[in-house]
Amino acid sequence: MRTQILKAIGGTLAALALATAPAYAGTTTGAATGNTTRTGILACGYYEEGGESYYNHCGTTSVVIRVERWLGLPGSDWCVAPGTTWLGHSFEIKDAWYKGRLC
Numbered sequence: 001m002r003t004q005i006l007k008a009i010g011g012t013l014a015a016l017a018l019a020t021a022p023a024y025a026g027t028t029t030g031a032a033t034g035n036t037t038r039t040g041i042l043a044c045g046y047y048e049e050g051g052e053s054y055y056n057h058c059g060t061t062s063v064v065i066r067v068e069r070w071l072g073l074p075g076s077d078w079c080v081a082p083g084t085t086w087l088g089h090s091f092e093i094k095d096a097w098y099k100g101r102l103c
Contacts, residue, residue, distance in 0.1 A: 042084065046096040053093035056084045064103045068094040079103035 044058035057080050068075040087093045
């Protein structure tokens with residue numbers, strides 16, 4: 001259920017990002033390629049691939065995201081630039097999301 005909700009949210013955010021920033025959407029570091037939409041563009045937001053966790057920011061400015069961790073470890077806020085950011089190993093990172101502000 002959680003995965004379905006996250007995929008739905010990710011799809012909505014991807015559509016919004018493509019509508020508001022089409023010149024930048026799809027630009028990545030090239031490190032991760034498994035979280036693509038039907039058009040082959042890397043989806044926006046948090047995803048996991050090959051045991052690693054990533055956050056793809058589709059906007060054109062740096063933003064604050066919240067990174068939550070497993071095992072009762074404290075989460076933290078990160079400033080991420082446009083493109084894909086490696087967050088850590090999937091067994092360490094539980095989730096990440098946009099906090100609604102620039103950095």
